[in-house]
Amino acid sequence: MSEGIRDKVVILGMGCTRFGERWDDSPEDLAVEAFTECLEDAQIEKKDLQASWLGSHIDEINIGKGGNFLGLALKLPLIPVTRVENFCASGTESFRGACYGVASGAYDIALAFGIEKLKDTGYGGLPDSPAFGQMQAAIGPNATAPGMFAQLATAYSARYNIPMERVKEAMAHVSWKSHQNGAKNPRAYLRKPIPIEQIMGAPMIAYPLGLFDCCGVCDGAACAIVTTPEIAKKVKPNEDIVKVKALQISVSSGEEALYTDWDGAGMLTTQTASSKAYEEAGIKDPRKEISMMEVHDCFSITELATMEDLRISEPGKGPDDVLDGFYDLDGQIPCQPDGGLKCFGHPIAASGLRMIYEMYSQLLGRWPEDRAVKDPKFGLTHNLGGVPNQNVCSIAILGRE
């Protein structure tokens, strides 16, 4: 009988760069920036690292394939670097690899790294690539990420018979809230509060998603050093420690893309991974027990649907909670306290670790009062890679002792 990951691994230190259009910075610059902070926070030396996992998504304009980038950039002492790629879950996958490496007893201290250098693409949004293989490139639609996620909104509106105007209003609040939060964060990419009217009136990108319904892809890196609770206690005898409570991944089975039972209004993978994560973490009622979240708001509709997939909001009631301010920074469960993908930015494989970084920092009470979540117990992170009908979802739950 599997026991899960709960309380077997702790975070010793973390680092996260400022996200954004880092035109003048190379991937090496980003890696060194995140790593320096992380190593200092962990209070260990580079030679103490025994293994590392590296997440990166886009090969062609980023750091290339394999793990060599990290070994070279950080001058790691010939330790394993395992590159993982699983769409937007790549960062959390690298964290999961490092945690499992420690939990297995194979390593005492491991590094999880996520990096993406996207602003060498030459145009906005993600670079066009046959991400789902050559067959899909041959017969799949002429689609982009916003267009694939926009369909969540048309299906959601039809599924719950909620007029598109109401869905749009809720989506606008989702983005408004993230802009409010991001504006307070010195490391966020977009740091400007945007009035609701401007969000609602923005040019259409992919119906019904307007400009402010879409997150900004950008450059960034984030990392974590993980170890056992025993080693952490020795390294940091007088400090609070953040423990890993749950790590779950779920990948689409084709049921959503090819079968006709899926309602199209939420992600089966998120529903599956979060249920397993709650069980792993010992959470019975997520709406009562989760203190805060960083979820995959690649588009406002994704966040809206995710609130229901995570069973925080009732099916069809996400818009009510959103518009009630339930997920605002001063609401019951603050969602995207750091600004989320929307405003902190979305360098694909760095995002999962950036979310964990925010939960970790909040749990340790490191942020100034204006963006601190009060007395958090459990923090949840969520990534959704791919598109709603064909994706990978990762969930991590972190908590204090």
Next chain:
Amino acid sequence: MVGIRSYGGYVPRCRINRMIIFGSMGWLNPANIMNSQGEKAVANFDEDSVTMATAAAADCVTGFDRGDIGGVYFASTTASYKERLCANLVAGALAVDESTRTADFAGGLKAGTTALLAALDAVGAGNANNIVVSTADCRLGKMGSVQELMFGDGAGSVMVGDKDVIAEFKGSFSTGHDFVDHFRGSEAKYDRQWEERWIRDIGFGQFVPEAINGLCEKCGVAPADFAKIIYPCYYGGARKKINKTLGFEPEKVQDNMQAVIGDCGTAQPLMMLAKALEEAKPGDKLLVVSYGSGCDALYFEVTDNITKLAPRRSITGSLTKRADLDNYLKYLVWRHMVPADTGLRGEEQKWTRWTLQWRTRKTILGMEASRCTKCGTQQFPPQRICVNPECGAIDEMERVVVSDKGGKVFSFTSDMLAASANPPAMYGSVDINGGGRYVFDFTDCAIDDLAVGKAVEFSFRIKYYDAMRDITNYFWKAVPVAEEAE
């Protein structure tokens, strides 16, 4: 009895008023005001002769078992490939068995009727049966040219067989003349023509009567015996003269649809024939003449079977499905006549993997799905393991063609970010009738035509064009259709 068993036609949805073209280019050639009446049919940005011929052929085989098709002939002077048999694309899209005779006919504009004659001969000789002949053209004139105004895009198709024919083949007469009124060299994109008075007086004025007289003499009939005379000629004066010379009563001369479609080259005779067959009565004698590098004249007699033919869209149905193309520059961009910036995203490489295209041809061209024999779930593209989570049977699939099944919109969007020559790119999940769901591009529609639950039909289209390698690649798209009354 050998003859035509069925017919079909296709006119693209977009029509451009000729005055819009003249309004942009009349300054270059003011005399073109004479050619600027009416509108012409324009292939959508994702259409070409192969897709239009496929649409006409699919229309033609309405109500017939595609398993009975014994040949597919494609005729066009605007095929997307010089080497790669386009008839195989049409046959693939019809999901015809691969042990079927396929051939492309090209060169002169009479190639459409030459393909028809070849089919009649093959069936007559007992070497093949139920040959689908599909013709299409999408010819280009230079900006400001006469041809730009006169040419239209469209397709016509007939199926030739020896059983239950709706029009019996009674005879033919052909001429071949190296009369270069129009030509395109092997690398040319645009039509070139010689002096119009010569084309009118010698080309149409002599060759069409020559073919008709030749046929009448050969078959022992008189021009007056025919209920409908079908021949292409967009010179109004020349038509009048021909009709007068041969004694044709005006109502017996099939309209060339110049005012609503334009001259469709190789497809023109078969499109006019399809239109004539829509209204033909048993006993009608039909005379079909093509023109271009000579003439083919064919004589048919309509049988009682025409009353039993399943209803079809044909030319008349296609003509009612229309949308104004009110922008001349859009037309130029769609035909790759002027360079347009679709953004850096539009410059990303489109790789066509021929090995993949080969092994999945029945999925890509034929839109074949699989159906689980254990639980009955239909799924597209075909799967080895049943996608029904309650089933999961392995390798228990049978193949089923779904291109003619249609479906319903499950979710949709219109995307301004995707690179397209006709933004916004519209696409969404479609529930295929009978089972299965896939995300398809939508075409021939506006965003307002899309709604969850809206009925769609599938249309074979250009998926993308790879300019670097000159590859036109095809797949099926979804087209919203008017709801049937419940």
